[in-house]
Each structure stands twice: as C-alpha cells, then as structure tokens.
Amino acid sequence: MRRTHPIITSLALLTMGFLYLPLLGVAVFSVNAARRGLVWKGFTLNWYIKLFDNQWILEAAWNTLILAVVSTIIATVLGTVLAIGMDRFPWKPKTSNFLDIILHIPVVIPDIILAAALVVAFGLLRLLSSLFEPGLLNMIIGHITFQIAFVALVVRSRLTAIGREIEEAARDLFASDGYLLRRIMLPLLMPGIVAGAMLAFTLSLDDFVISFFTAGPESQTLPLYIFAAVRRGVTPQIHALSTLIMLITVVLVVATERITRKG
Amino acid sequence: MTPRLIIWYGELTTRRRLLKQGFLFLFAAMAWMMVFLVLPGLVLVVVSFATRGAYGQLEWVFSLENYKRLMGFSLFGWTADYLVILWRSVVVAFITTLISIILSYPLCFFIAARDKRSRYMWLTLVIIPFWTNMVIRTYAWFLILAPELPFARIAAALGIITPGMPLYPNAFAVYIGMVSMFLPFVTLPLYASVEKLDWSLVEAAQDLYASRIRVFTQAILPQTLPGLSVGVILTFVPAMGMFVVPDLLGGAKYMLVGNLIQQQFGASRDWPFGAAISMALMVLTMVSLQIYRRRSKEIEHI
Numbered sequence: 001m002r003r004t005h006p007i008i009t010s011l012a013l014l015t016m017g018f019l020y021l022p023l024l025g026v027a028v029f030s031v032n033a034a035r036r037g038l039v040w041k042g043f044t045l046n047w048y049i050k051l052f053d054n055q056w057i058l059e060a061a062w063n064t065l066i067l068a069v070v071s072t073i074i075a076t077v078l079g080t081v082l083a084i085g086m087d088r089f090p091w092k093p094k095t096s097n098f099l100d101i102i103l104h105i106p107v108v109i110p111d112i113i114l115a116a117a118l119v120v121a122f123g124l125l126r127l128l129s130s131l132f133e134p135g136l137l138n139m140i141i142g143h144i145t146f147q148i149a150f151v152a153l154v155v156r157s158r159l160t161a162i163g164r165e166i167e168e169a170a171r172d173l174f175a176s177d178g179y180l181l182r183r184i185m186l187p188l189l190m191p192g193i194v195a196g197a198m199l200a201f202t203l204s205l206d207d208f209v210i211s212f213f214t215a216g217p218e219s220q221t222l223p224l225y226i227f228a229a230v231r232r233g234v235t236p237q238i239h240a241l242s243t244l245i246m247l248i249t250v251v252l253v254v255a256t257e258r259i260t261r262k263g
Numbered sequence: 264m265t266p267r268l269i270i271w272y273g274e275l276t277t278r279r280r281l282l283k284q285g286f287l288f289l290f291a292a293m294a295w296m297m298v299f300l301v302l303p304g305l306v307l308v309v310v311s312f313a314t315r316g317a318y319g320q321l322e323w324v325f326s327l328e329n330y331k332r333l334m335g336f337s338l339f340g341w342t343a344d345y346l347v348i349l350w351r352s353v354v355v356a357f358i359t360t361l362i363s364i365i366l367s368y369p370l371c372f373f374i375a376a377r378d379k380r381s382r383y384m385w386l387t388l389v390i391i392p393f394w395t396n397m398v399i400r401t402y403a404w405f406l407i408l409a410p411e412l413p414f415a416r417i418a419a420a421l422g423i424i425t426p427g428m429p430l431y432p433n434a435f436a437v438y439i440g441m442v443s444m445f446l447p448f449v450t451l452p453l454y455a456s457v458e459k460l461d462w463s464l465v466e467a468a469q470d471l472y473a474s475r476i477r478v479f480t481q482a483i484l485p486q487t488l489p490g491l492s493v494g495v496i497l498t499f500v501p502a503m504g505m506f507v508v509p510d511l512l513g514g515a516k517y518m519l520v521g522n523l524i525q526q527q528f529g530a531s532r533d534w535p536f537g538a539a540i541s542m543a544l545m546v547l548t549m550v551s552l553q554i555y556r557r558r559s560k561e562i563e564h565i
Contacts (some may be wrong), residue, residue, distance in 0.1 A: 004376045012373030014368045016385075019392050019443060022403030029406065038411040085288025089281055090271065099289070102296050105304075110504025110548060112521050113307075114300070116541045119528050121303035122309050123321075145299045148292055164272070171272045188430070206396050208507055213528060223398040230402050230511060234409070242399045248508040249395050257387060 030239035045108035068204040079151025106146040115213035142201035152194035158192025193210035311538035319532030329539035352520040356502035363449040371457040393447035432514025440508040449494035456490030
C-alpha cells in the first residue's frame with residue numbers, strides 16, 4: 001500500500017462527498033415528518049407507506065418493470081445470437097466492419113438523436129398501423145434497439161475470451177450442431193450472457209430520454225413520473241420514491257459485482 | 264467455378280455453406296437494427312429537409328429552410344440564438360469533461376492506494392452513482408440547492424442571489440449537475456489505467472528533478488491515456504446531447520441543444536426543424552470525436 005499526499009486524499013474525499021451529498025440529502029428528507037418545506041420535524045416512514053397507496057406510482061412502477069423485463073429478454077436473445085454469428089463465421093473484413101459500425105451506433109451517438117429518429121419513424125409507421133401510437137410497445141422497441149448493441153458487445157468479448165479450442169475439440173469428437181450449442185457454447189457463454197442481460201436491464205431502468213420521447217399518456221414510468229413531479233415542486237413522497245429506487249440500484253450493483261466477479 | 268473448400272473447426276466445408284449458416288445467426292438482430300435504427304436515421308435525414316405544415320404535420324416539400332433557420336436566418340433578419348445554443352452545448356460538454364478529469368485523477372490515485380478490500384468498497388461507491396437514475400440524481404441537486412438549505416443561504420448572504428430564491432436555474436447549477444452526472448464516467452475507465460500504472464517511471468522522473476507538471480504530462484498522462492480516452496468519449500458525447508440537467512437546473516435562460524431538440528418534438532411540434540438540429544448535433548459529435556482522435560495521437564507522441 002502506497003501513501004497518498006494529504007492534498008490528494010482530501011480532494012478525493014471532497015469529490016466523493018460531492019457525489020453523495022445530494023443522494024444522502026434526498027434520503028434524509030425522505031424520512032422527515034414535515035409535509036412541506038425542508039425543516040426537520042422528526043423521523044417517519046409514513047411517506048414510504050403512502051407510496052403504496054398512490055395509484056399513479058404503482059402503475060408507473062409496473063410499467064417500468066414490464067418495460068425492463070420484456071425488452072431485456074428480447075434484446076438478450078437477439079444480441080447473443082448476433083454475437084455468435086459475428087464471431088464464429090468467416091466473414092470478409094468488409095462485412096465484419098459494417099456489422100461492427102452498426103453495432104457501435106447506439107453506443108456512441110447521443111441518445112436524444114436515437115429518440116428523435118424513433119419519434120419520426122413511429123410517426124410514419126403510424127400511417128400503416130395503429131400499433132405504433134406512442135406507448136409501451138414503442139418504448140419496448142426503443143429500449144431493445146440500444147440494448148441489443150450492449151448485449152452483443154459484452155457476449156462477444158466473452159466469446160473472444162473463451163477462444164475456439166474447446167469447440168474444435170468437441171467437433172473433433174463428432175458433437176452435433178445442437179449438442180455443441182446446448183452443452184458447450186451456452187454453458188461457457190453463460191457468464192457473458194448474464195452480464196449482458198444485467199447491463200441491458202439496468203440500462204432500461206436508467207433510461208429517461210428514449211422513454212420520454214416514445215411514451216404515451218398511459219405508459220408513465222418511474223423516471224418520467226419523477227421528472228413530471230419535480231416541475232410541480234418537491235414533495236416528501238418523491239424523496240421516498242427516489243430513495244427506494246436508489247436502494248434498489250445499490251442492491252443491483254452489488255449483486256452484479258458479485259456475479260461478474262465469480263464469472 | 265468449383266467452390267473452395269476450407270477447414271473450419273476441424274471440418275471440411277465450403278465458405279458458402281458456412282456463411283449461409285452464419286447469415287441465419289445474424290438475420291434477426293440485423294433486421295431489427297435496420298428497421299429501428301438505420302432506416303429511422305435515414306428518415307431523420309430526409310425529414311430535416313421537409314417542411315412543417317400549418318398544424319404540425321409533415322409536408323414533403325424539400326428545401327434548406329430548416330438549416331437556414333438553424334444558422335439564424337429568418338424573415339426578421341439574422342439572429343445568433345440557435346448558434347449560441349449549439350456553441351454553448353459544446354462549451355458545457357468540454358468544461359464538464361475537463362472538470363471531471365481534474366477531479367477524477369486524485370480520486371483514482373486515492374482508490375488505487377487503498378488495500379485490496381477497501382479498494383473494492385471505494386470502487387463500488389463510485390459505481391453506485393454511475394448506475395443511479397439520471398433524473399433522480401438531478402432531482403437530488405434540485406433539493407440540495409433549494410432556498411431553505413445552507414448553499415442557497417450562503418449565496419444569498421454573499422449577495423449572489425436574492426434571499427429566498429433557490430440556486431437554480433442558472434449556468435452554475437447546470438455545471439454542478441453535469442459534473443456530478445458524468446464524473447463516474449471518467450473515473451471508472453481512468454481507474455482501470457491508474458491501477459496498472461508503473462510507479463517506477465514516476466519515481467524516475469521525480470529523481471531526475473522533473474517539475475510536478477512534467478511528471479504528470481510525461482510519466483503519468485501517457486500511461487493513463489487508454490482509460491482517459493474511454494472516459495472522455497463516454498462523457499463528452501452524451502454531455503453534448505444532455506437534456507435532463509439543463510431542463511431542470513438551467514431553465515429557459517441556459518438552454519442546450521438537447522432542450523432545443525426536445526422542444527421541436529414536444530411543444531412546438533416542428534419535426535423537420537427538430538430533425539435538422541439533430542443532424543447538427545450528429546455533425547458536432549462526429550467532428551469532436553475526429554478532433555479528439557487526432558489530439559490523443561499527438562499526445563501519445565510526446
């Protein structure tokens with residue numbers, strides 16, 4: 001262990017304080033009994049209990065969950081198959097490059113551009129079918145579009161890491177395609193697939209911009225709800241909701257760390 | 264022509280047969296990306312040349328009108344309003360990235376110097392805000408900068424703001440929000456490089472009486488460049504398109520290009536103009552990535 005200069009240590013601690021001060025502030029005021037204003041009036045868990053009476057919040061939580069689960073499942077399947085397809089076949093460099101560029105578009109462009117493109121695309125698709133009215137389906141499609149790229153990139157790095165030798169050995173021992181995929185590729189790839197799926201899931205929970213542009217009146221998610229609520233002024237209930245989401249994030253982060261470290 | 268035989272995974276086969284198989288793997292995801300990413304992107308380009316109808320509908324009359332408007336030309340003469348917003352977005356993204364880098368180095372040095380167990384804990388502490396929802400983190404600043412809390416009170420006592428007013432909306436609040444939003448995006452990739460840093464080079468530079476600045480630019484910076492590059496790209500590009508932070512903490516006075524785009528697709532219902540601004544943002548993103556690539560190559564040569 002090396003020692004750090006006191007200036008560096010204090011700068012580092014100040015920076016951590018800067019990151020956590022606002023989050024702790026929200027947590028503290030979420031257990032404050034005062035109905036209005038920011039004066040300490042004693043401890044209460046009342047605002048948390050009231051969350052479960054609020055029809056709007058329950059509905060938003062449900063939408064958030066459905067959106068994340070459905071989009072993650074579809075994106076994980078599509079992204080994994082895509083990664084295998086890109087990595088395990090003798091594509092010409094030109095084809096590989098092209099696939100690579102498409103895969104990186106959602107990663108490098110500002111998400112507001114993807115959101116704008118989707119709004120226009122759905123607007124035109126609406127002329128063909130009423131399925132594309134703003135709402136949950138559009139949001140799911142939008143989320144899958146950026147999730148596929150992240151899943152494929154994570155799974156592909158796992159494919160590179162495990163190498164081809166084991167598959168070659170299996171082939172030499174006359175494994176069929178189906179056997180190879182089920183009993184060899186998938187178990188070896190599993191840590192990569194799980195990591196990719198968890199990344200996709202968190203990205204979906206985290207997303208605001210794509211949802212904001214594609215949501216309809218019936219498909220509020222929790223981030224959209226909070227964003228709308230801030231404009232009406234901060235309330236203890238929103239503090240409680242935000243704190244609850246932060247706690248869920250902490251649990252997810254720690255769980256992901258545990259899983260990927262073992263993998 | 265006889266098909267060329269190749270050996271793939273120890274099996275004799277033809278390239279053609281293999282690629283047919285491979286195509287089946289690619290098809291579903293690539294079809295998806297074509298329909299919901301590439302085509303919408305192309306449509307956005309086309310729409311940026313179209314015209315807004317009287318009721319906000321699209322009219323397929325093509326002109327350069329939207330781009331002219333973005334450059335500030337209108338019926339009433341020339342204004343720099345839109346150009347100012349574009350320029351401001353670049354400046355805000357640049358300064359946000361710069362401050363994030365300056366704060367990230369001490370933090371990374373600090374974490375790298377802990378013993379193994381607490382290093383893991385500190386890293387997790389940086390990862391948690393990284394994954395916490397952007398809206399919630401912005402909302403948290405909304406709370407901290409409220410008029411009743413010490414920060415706004417101190418500012419009021421110093422005469423910077425009127426007493427009883429919050430510390431937003433203004434440029435200061437936007438910077439605070441932006442830096443806290445993007446700081447972990449620099450810290451995490453930078454840490455990966457700092458952890459592998461060869462300190463003997465740093466000590467050698469110090470033994471040779473290099474100034475602190477030269478120790479940093481010649482012994483530390485080149486070694487941490489790979490991580491720093493990832494951090495800069497992860498911060499600068501999304502910072503330019505950011506819209507939650509300026510919307511909540513900047514208000515109408517400190518608009519960024521993200522807000523401008525959102526306005527066109529929201530209240531103003533002017534898709535063609537919104538598409539044109541999106542194109543401008545796209546170009547800014549590409550240009551800055553290109554400039555950045557050149558610069559970082561130059562630094563490598565020092």
